[in-house]
Amino acid sequence: MKYVDEFRDPEQAKKILKEIDKLCSEIELKEDRPIQIMEVCGGHTHSIFRYGLNQLLPKKLEFVHGPGCPVCVLPRSVVDNCILIAKHDDVIFTTFGDAMRVPGSSQSLLDIKAEGSDIRMVYSPLDALTIAQKNPDKRVVFFGLGFETTMPSTALSLMQAKKQGVENFYLFCNHITIIPTIKAVLDSPGMRIDGFLGPGHVSLIIGTKPYDFIADDYHKPLVAAGFEPLDILQSVWMILKQLKNGEAIIENQYSRLVHEEGNASALAPIQEVFELREFFEWRGLGSINHSGVKVNDKYKEFDAEVEFDLKEVTVTDPDVCQCGEVLKGVLKPWQCKVFGKECTPEKPLGALMVSTEGACSAQYSYGLNIDLITKK
């Protein structure tokens, strides 16, 4: 398939892997531990497992699966609020598919759909807007989530709703921002990350400049990376090269899409519709200042938090969950006490087990028995 197979060419991969091996052998290990590269984005986690890249890399190098799976970091209180909204008889609640299984305090959206709530899966907030236009006697709520990647389309749908005078469309806004999150990871005690694979599609929107502090203040390399296997391998190679040369700069591997300045026409609607929240509660990571956005006053009539008078409630994660440690790279998924026991993709306790982009779910589905086979 054109524009896909070129980026999955096994021969090219072998060449890069050889170079990675060589570079790795030339880097001196600190503190007798492997070189740790965090892939911030869940899309990268998915690709790494899907292509088995983690097994092809030298033992001296390991991936730490970062906090960039928006579904995984949804706190239970947000899911509880979704359920509160969706249980209204006159509400059609619309959401992206993989948010449906995320557990709240006692139920998920899938559970209450089975009980009769009108919950519909959409691929775009504009589809939700269309549903609102077709059902004028219902209140249609779109559950907006994701990083900067999905913010522009949410913002555009509100702008369009305003322009067209749609009065029954609401946004339950849980969009989050990447920069404070990376900063929280960098500031967390016991942080051991040597370099970052930057989230490609977030970078497409915000550009690479906002990452400068990672190099300037924390002296860590970051490479904005694409999602195909060759993209990821090349980006790893670029990080290793920096590490070997003792450099820490922000580089862009995904230059076919990502520009230093970002995408102005995607950033404009974000500016128009959203404002930063003082803080946002993350599952596993706790509260992070300025890490989420909400609907601003200009668009207040579309804000589901206002319409449904939602209270900010904090629901702590189950005590046994160690999602936070896994998110920060301190623990590997299988080192969590409940991984594969109380917490499985079938009955997830922690959010990392919910989405296929979640580190634990990916590890469980693709890697649980892998040692058994590869050691054979």
Place this chain on the structure above:
Amino acid sequence: MNKKYKDKKITMAHGSGGKASSDLITDIFVNTFNNDYLATMEDQARFDMPAGQLALTTDSYVVSPIFFKGGDIGKLAITGTVNDLAMSGAKPLYLTCGLILEEGFPIETLDRIIKSMQKTAEEAGVKVVCGDTKVVEKGSADQIFINTAGVGVIAEGVDIHSYSAKLGDKIIVNGYIGDHGATIMQSRAELAISADIDSDCQVLNHLVQKILSVSDNIHSLRDATRGGVATVLNEIANDSKVMITIVEDTLPVRVPTRGVCEILGLDPLYLANEGTLVCVVAAEDADLVLKTMRQTKEGENACIIGEVTDGPEGIVALTTLFGGTKIIDKLIGDQLPRIC
């Protein structure tokens, strides 16, 4: 179709057992399925069975949309049950047809579906010999649900089970995987994507009889319907207590199906098929079975995708394009599309 049904809709009267019911049964079902067993209009069909072990199966069909590229719910209701019988090596003979219709369903559409059932039954060489029709109030069902049960006979010496796969056996599929699932996904109105894919919906009993005629060493056969090839392989690995390894770059996936999967974040290995089987055959007969399959219309794109390997029981592994290994696990819940 009888002109009196033009623009008419199913009403509760059609399920009441009165005149409207019996007219509908005669005009739509008996005339179309057109066989002596059904024509007696008794409460049961009576027939003699040839010697051999009987195979019996039942399945319900609730697909939405009811018409899709490459098929419709009627075709599906025949292929699904015929194929379930065929996977035991049985020759399918007789089918039943139970319908649940939503009040307001257009009778012309029903007629189209029943004609499609009969066409497919003829292709398979089976007869629909009895049936039942119920009508439920508007909103109590989604247009039309069909149940078919089928009976077939297994020839002596044929012994095919999902627990019979053995070390060294080869895994063959008869064609491209995931086409049905991708067709259904892209034809759902809420997903504004379009790709040039047809469902693989087809009967497989003739193909099965052909390969049985050339090999006594076919160990397992499964049609890879819901949950796709991945799920069927997991069931065979579990039941046979073996490990199965498949090779990514041998998997036959059409470019448009790959495209739909790339866009929606799905894996073709888990997409439903309605005319695709997984055949586990002893290594020494694999090439012959492959060649025989390729001589048929249903199997012209057949290929070997892997083998039963030495390793932990119940595990299905995939060798990736890059030589990595990953586990192909059972599907948990539905495949839910990813956000970004």
